[in-house]
Amino acid sequence: MANNEEEMVVTPWEVSGKVDYERLIKEFGTQPLTDALIKRIEKVAGYQHLQLRRKIFFSHRDLDVLLDLYDKGEKFVLYTGRGPSSHTHLGHIMSWIFTKYLQDAFKVKLYFQLTDDEKFLHIRDLTLDDARDYAYDNALDVIAMGFQQGKTKLIVDTKNIALLYELALRVAKLTTFSTARAVFGFKEESNIGIIFYTAVQSAPCFLESVITGKKVPCLIPAGIDQDPHWRVARDAATRLGYYKPAQMHCKFMPSLQQSGKMSASIPETAIYLTDTPKEAKKKIMNAFTGGRPTIAEQRKFGGNPDICPVHQYFYFLFEEDDKKMEELNSTCRRGEILCGECKELLAERVGKFLLNHQRKRKQARNVLQKYLLK
Ligand code: TRP
Numbered sequence: 001m002a003n004n005e006e007e008m009v010v011t012p013w014e015v016s017g018k019v020d021y022e023r024l025i026k027e028f029g030t031q032p033l034t035d036a037l038i039k040r041i042e043k044v045a046g047y048q049h050l051q052l053r054r055k056i057f058f059s060h061r062d063l064d065v066l067l068d069l070y071d072k073g074e075k076f077v078l079y080t081g082r083g084p085s086s087h088t089h090l091g092h093i094m095s096w097i098f099t100k101y102l103q104d105a106f107k108v109k110l111y112f113q114l115t116d117d118e119k120f121l122h123i124r125d126l127t128l129d130d131a132r133d134y135a136y137d138n139a140l141d142v143i144a145m146g147f148q149q150g151k152t153k154l155i156v157d158t159k160n161i162a163l164l165y166e167l168a169l170r171v172a173k174l175t176t177f178s179t180a181r182a183v184f185g186f187k188e189e190s191n192i193g194i195i196f197y198t199a200v201q202s203a204p205c206f207l208e209s210v211i212t213g214k215k216v217p218c219l220i221p222a223g224i225d226q227d228p229h230w231r232v233a234r235d236a237a238t239r240l241g242y243y244k245p246a247q248m249h250c251k252f253m254p255s256l257q258q259s260g261k262m263s264a265s266i267p268e269t270a271i272y273l274t275d276t277p278k279e280a281k282k283k284i285m286n287a288f289t290g291g292r293p294t295i296a297e298q299r300k301f302g303g304n305p306d307i308c309p310v311h312q313y314f315y316f317l318f319e320e321d322d323k324k325m326e327e328l329n330s331t332c333r334r335g336e337i338l339c340g341e342c343k344e345l346l347a348e349r350v351g352k353f354l355l356n357h358q359r360k361r362k363q364a365r366n367v368l369q370k371y372l373l374k
Contacts, residue, residue, distance in 0.1 A: 010225050011185055013122055015252060021058055021224075028227050030059040030249060040067050045105035050320050051098045051250065059224060061234070062246035066217050069243075070106065076217035077208040078102055079245070081113035081155075081201070084134035085123055088141040089270040090350075091253035094316060096145050098250065099221045103148060110152045111204045111373075112142055117157040118201070121193040132158055136368070141273050143364035143371055144357055153373040157200060160373050167203035167210060171236040172196060179235070183228040201226075202233035205245040217243045224249035253316050254309045256287040273361070277351030284310065284347045290332070291339035302335035310342050318349040 006017035010024060025032055033055065042048045051057050066076055080099050082092060103110050116131035123131075135156045142154060157164070180186060180195055208216040220230065227249060234244040255269035271280045290308030292298040305311040311332065319325045331337045 012225050012228055013184075015225050019252060021251060024224055025059050028059075028224070028231075030061050030224075030227065030247070031063075033058050033060050033063070033248065037063055037067070041102075041105065044070075045101065049098060049101045051094070051101075053322070054315065056094065056316060057098060057221065057248050057250045059249040060247055061230065062244060063219070063248060065244075066219050066246040069217050074217060075108055076106070076219050076246075078106075078108055078110040079113070079204050079218050079220050080110070080222050081115060081204075082138055082142070083115045083119045083122075084131055084138045085119040085126060086134060087272040087274045088138050089272045090313075090317065091270065093141065093145065093273070094253050095221050095223060095250050096142065097317075098248075100145050100147055102219070102221060103151065108151070109208065110147055111155060111207060112147075112152065113155045113157065113201065113204050114138060115157050115197075115201065117161075118194070118197050121191060121197060128158065132156070139368060139371065140361045140364040141357075143367060144273075144360035146360075147371075149367060149370055152371055154371045155204060155373050161200075163207065163373065164200055164203040167206050168196075168199040170240055171202040171233065172199035174236045174239055175199065175232050179232070183231055198229050198232050201229045202236060205230075205233045205237070206240065206242045209242050215241070215243055218245040219248065220245055221248045221250065223252060225252070254312045256283055256309050271350060271354075273354065273357055275354060277347075277354055280350050280354060281347035284343050284350065285340075287343065289339040289342070295338060298338055299335045302333045303337075303339065305329050305332045308332075310339070310346055313346055313350075318346060318353070 008017040008019055008023070009015065010019060024030075033052075037060070038048060038052045041052065070076060078099055080095060082088070099110065102108075114135035116128065116135040119134070120126055120128045120131045135158075139154050139156075143152075155164070175198070177195065180198060184198065186195055205218045205220070208218065220226075227247065230245060230247050237244040256271075257269045268283060268286070271283055275283075287310055288308075289310050290304035290306065292301060292303060305328075311329070314328060315325060319328065328337070328342070332342070
């Protein structure tokens with residue numbers, strides 16, 4: 001299991017060690033998300049989303065260019081996605097919630113890619129049938145987020161490949177193995193499917209341009225681990241005569257254990273959207289915290305919210321009120337609240353969220369067909 005001493009690794013297929021977001025901006029060559037850009041989004045949306053206010057989305061490429069085009073009357077499309085290797089967990093939906101905010105604000109179309117091909121290729125024991133089943137299962141969670149019907153198209157790769165294939169080929173032809181290896185760290189033993197796959201993930205960036213027959217800008221809100229794919233896509237874009245896709249990058253929701261992002265491969269550390277409130281509570285009660293070993297020490301010295309995943313869950317999703325967040329933070333530091341109490345409070349919020357989500361997820365079954373790209 002990852003720990004803080006470990007070297008930072010951030011690729012589309014592995015995130016481990018303590019993630020230094022400033023360093024990622026430098027190493028990946030992205031731009032920090034500035035207050036001026038946040039204000040421009042706020043102006044259109046009418047309010048500043050929590051994830052902007054708290055800089056959970058912290059980095060971008062070409063967001064300024066995209067907003068300039070928008071101001072001149074050029075509508076863009078949103079594009080994001082999910083690798084369906086398991087049920088959806090809380091870490092996945094953070095950027096989806098934000099994507100919905102953008103869809104509502106800018107009133108734009110969204111392409112959502114479910115990459116059953118990618119997960120089949122990447123995960124040794126996952127069959128193609130299972131990956132595809134998860135794609136349709138995860139699709140229900142996507143719909144339950146409230147994305148606009150008619151303006152939202154879900155792509156299931158193995159189902160919709162005919163629409164993507166020509167674009168993928170054109171990207172693939174412009175991408176050398178040496179670039180792909182440098183960007184993704186492929187090894188001799190990497191299978192040839194996963195090497196081609198990046199072209200499949202690039203394709204939706206340009207899909208709207210192909211469908212409408214004119215250049216349409218594209219904005220991708222996603223975790224920063226996906227950025228290597230966009231480097232490939234952006235390189236190809238200009239040569240194919242499309243706009244370079246713009247990105248907004250977000251941080252990772254922490255695992256309930258000490259560090260690393262919430263991982264679907266370690267089930268106890270992640271809260272799935274299909275968990276019952278009771279199951280979720282059990283995981284929360286077992287979480288690592290920034291607390292002291294004994295109550296007496298906690299009261300005397302206080303806890304450390306900075307390293308505490310429970311605290312982070314409030315910060316990322318479950319306490320929207322900045323004042324209350326600050327209060328939670330300082331009562332912890334002063335030793336006025338114990339970890340058990342904090343966990344109870346979080347479990348209650350998560351439980352409520354899950355019940356509400358599961359109700360919407362059930363309803364999503366009735367409209368699934370309307371969301372799937374035909
Ligand atoms: N590769 C992503 C994953 O494993 C899935 C994905 C496909 C995606 N297209 C995307 C994620 C666009 C964000 C944006 O989760």
